[in-house]
Amino acid sequence: MNFTHNQFISLSLSALAVAHLAVVVTAAQAPTPGTAPAQAARERTGEELYRAACATCHGPDGKGSPKSVVGFDIELPDFTDCSFATPEADLDWMAIIHQGGPTRAFDRMMPAFGDALTEAEIDRILGYVRGFCPEANWPRGDLNLPRPLVTEKASPENEAVLTTSVRSTGTGSVGNQFLYEHRIGPRGQYEVVVPFNLQEGAAGTWSRGLGDIALAYKHALFDSLSRGSILSAGSELKFPTGKERSGLGGGATIFEPFLTLGQILPRDGFLHAHAGLEFPLATSGASNEAFWRLAIGKTYARNRFGRAWSPMVELLAAREIASGETTAWALLPEMQVSLSTRQHILINAGVRFPVNERDTRGKTFLVYLLWDWFDGALFDGW
Template identity: 55%
Template sequence: MSSLPSRPRASLSLPTLLSLVALFTMLAGLALAPTLVAQGQANRTGKQIYDAACAACHGPDGRGMPQSTVGFTVPVADFTPCTFNTREPSGDWAAIVHDGGPVRAFDRLMPAFGEALTWDEIEKVVAYIKGFCADKAWPRGELNFPRAIATEKAYPEDEAVITSSILMGGNGSAANKFIYEHRFGARNQCEVIVPYTMANRPVDGWSSGIGDVALGAKRAVYHDLASGRILSVAGEVVLPTGNRERGFGKGYTVFEPFVSFGQALPSDGFFQFQGGMEIPTDRDHADEAFWRIAVGKSFARGRFGRTWSPMVELLAVKELEEGVATQWDVLPG
């Protein structure tokens, strides 16, 4: 029986072997290039990301480039004023970086970087931008917890608010308040509250008028972003501007000193406290102590959608006279 012919052996010269090794190494490097680039981007600092993605319009110092450089007439945001930089929480800034200006009602010229930057990079660049406000006396917007119905927040605000309430019992009434809050300096706020009431009186029917106007001031004495805490001292003077006979005012001045405290809780929860006294100038009326607590949680529609913050308030009032019981109330909001 004849044997099968043997298969010839392939032999590689040393130069050919070295060439194949070099080719394999090159192909492996090309395959790993995207991973290496991504790792390099992940290791970039907030400044490096800002310089690469933001400085062309907003300038290397955060003050914004001139119109002649950017080529459009829409003003570019200046990140350096602390009154602008600290007002909103970092989450709102991240939403604009991720989805572009329209997500927070800014111009479409602010592009979206959600596909160009990772979430970690967006957090880094927002933290860097927040650093353009070098004065740490300004409380950050993360400590501006949702407004409760009765409990005064500790954060110094800069806004105008109109509130309304309707009393269905008795003869019926509708109460409105115009609240103007103006922030000045890093920690301070002044306030004007103008109530306007419509009431159905048994004698002469419906009537309306301005109530007792209040003037107030607030100062944040402590705030810490890392712990999520803010503490303020405040005071109001309620003036007898309302008509007492028609039920729109008390007829005497009331001083109201108080403290307000806010605490961030896990999972977007929050706790707020207000405690103080009402001291009437008419000494026929007793001084009152009051304390109010609001606890709630914020829910957002999607990552950057509208936020809903349900809460419940526990209210207590006690006249500082012997034998007078504390009055308690629960207020959902």
């Protein structure tokens, strides 16, 4: 390997940070003569450890030291910026502190502390780093649970999702839906849904074109990291932009208020619950509908910090609000996997099986590609 002069200085700096830390920690733990080791080993606080191990680069105030101090060009994160710091889950930051920047496709100037610090020390440092964001009303990224194929998440997010669905029976139909989500302030998020569909007609000819475009706003009403819960309310307006005659659209403007809950379960499990109503505004024969959806899953990560696999199953129910109508139930087993090292590009695939009315409703294959655009450009972080 060839290092430039600057790289050499910076690498020495990170080696020095780890070595310096080793001295600080050992000194703190060395028993003084005549006292029992357990009494002498005073625990260093998160702040003391941060000052010893992190402050050279990240700055005593958490804003990042200037280039003149660190000697390298890589921009340091600003831990006091809540819009940047709160969406990052503890697990991602733990991974970076344990194993160094490259474990999440960041720069190797961020050293690995897994050998120099204990698990408890890293926890305390993280607790201190979390304190740099001065505003408490930002829901934490830990509550941003893996996204199911159909059920809406409660956590506001910055994501782009491309979903394709293919029906197995009846007339042929391929739906593509592009969804763009953008956070507004600490608790809000708007989204735009643009579907592009392919629909087989009665004579075997295919129509293709724009479906019904939708706009939505979602707001986090309640969140608690200690309880592992987040609750949001939102509403969506769907416009009849798709041609109804060709089967590409529903032909009515629809107003859809909804509630959605995310809950962390023990052992890396999670649950989403989502319920809402659909009211066609200018009635054109379409009827009011209610839906409720439940998704349960669990995340497995290779060596704790590696690629994340999240199997889930969704239970989907919808019913027209009119007497005598039956509820349509469906089950949707699926698997979400992170593709990029940064874990900002994910794929999820599953099959929706009708539980009742199976002769009229077929299976649907669904797959999405998700890009958490706030965490890195599409081709960065692999």
